[in-house]
Amino acid sequence: MSASPNDDSKDRSAPIVPGKISTKRVHTGRIISLDTDTVRFPDGSVGEMDMIRHPGASAIVPFLTEPDSKDPELLLIKQYRYAAEQYLYEIPAGRLDAGEDPAHCASRELREETGCSAERIDFLLTMFTTPGFTDERIHLFMATGLERGETAHEADEFMTLETVRLSRALQLIELGEIRDAKTALGILFAARFRAQS
Numbered sequence: 001m002s003a004s005p006n007d008d009s010k011d012r013s014a015p016i017v018p019g020k021i022s023t024k025r026v027h028t029g030r031i032i033s034l035d036t037d038t039v040r041f042p043d044g045s046v047g048e049m050d051m052i053r054h055p056g057a058s059a060i061v062p063f064l065t066e067p068d069s070k071d072p073e074l075l076l077i078k079q080y081r082y083a084a085e086q087y088l089y090e091i092p093a094g095r096l097d098a099g100e101d102p103a104h105c106a107s108r109e110l111r112e113e114t115g116c117s118a119e120r121i122d123f124l125l126t127m128f129t130t131p132g133f134t135d136e137r138i139h140l141f142m143a144t145g146l147e148r149g150e151t152a153h154e155a156d157e158f159m160t161l162e163t164v165r166l167s168r169a170l171q172l173i174e175l176g177e178i179r180d181a182k183t184a185l186g187i188l189f190a191a192r193f194r195a196q197s
Contacts, residue, residue, distance in 0.1 A: 018042045026050075031095065032134075054136035058105035059093035061124070061186045062116060062143045064163060067195035071165050074187070075114055075146070079159040089162075089178045091186050093138065102139035110143055112151065114161055119145025124189050129181065140186045142194055166191055 020037050027034040033053040040046055064073040077090045094109035096102065103121055110116055124140040164172070169187050172178040178187070 016040070016042060016044045021046065023051075050133065052134035052136070054095075054134055055098070056096045056102075056137045056139070057093055058096065058102045058109060058139045058141065059091050059182045059186055060106040060110050060118075060121065060141040060143050061091050061190045062110060062114060062118070062146055063190075063195070064146055067142070067144060067190065071167050072195055074164050074166060074169055075116065076162050076164050076169065076183075077113060077159045078162055084179075088180050089172060089183060090180045091183045093182060103141060106139065106141040106143075111149065113159065115149045115151040116143070116146040117149060118143035119147070122194070124186060124194070127182065127185055138182050140182065140189065142186075142190050166195060 018040055021040055022038045023035045024037075025033060026036055031054070035051045035053055037049050037051050038046060039049050062075040064075050066072060077092060078087050079090050080086075081088050092106075092109045092113040094105060094112070096105050103123065107118065107121055110118060120143070122142045122144075124142055126137050126139050129136045129138060166187075169178065170191060173184045173187060178184050
């Protein structure tokens with residue numbers, strides 16, 4: 001039995017474009033907002049997803065000594081994090097102000113949290129933190145040529161600074177003692193693609 005010329009037209013229908021159909025703001029907080037979005041999925045089905053909206057952030061891996069030297073030194077923060085219920089090793093990081101350039105944010109956070117200014121700041125990569133429920137992106141940078149100065153911590157920031165050799169930082173990642181994702185990824189990326197080259 002022969003097919004009519006129009007029989008295969010259904011197979012050539014327009015491709016499904018996944019994405020947001022509509023959104024409803026559920027909560028607006030000091031740092032984040034919560035939306036319930038109606039979403040079209042890749043198979044054409046439609047459903048609802050709760051999404052945390054975040055303005056994005058920058059983080060920076062600060063090298064105290066030249067990255068290409070033997071076992072260079074990093075400057076890490078040990079900061080109390082309520083959500084984790086413990087102190088965590090971290091690299092300096094902070095939220096982007098409206099319209100702020102990510103490199104400027106990284107430089108600002110480096111200065112505020114460590115007191116250091118950098119002679120050079122290089123972009124590493126941009127990461128999604130947890131794309132299953134938030135649009136937050138963190139722009140990762142590397143700082144070299146550091147000059148010490150005064151810190152400017154916020155009222156809810158409780159942190160100390162620790163100088164760590166790169167080999168030790170990598171060991172802390174391997175042992176699961178560096179548990180902050182942006183910090184682990186930033187150090188690993190810098191170690192593999194920027195340091196000791």
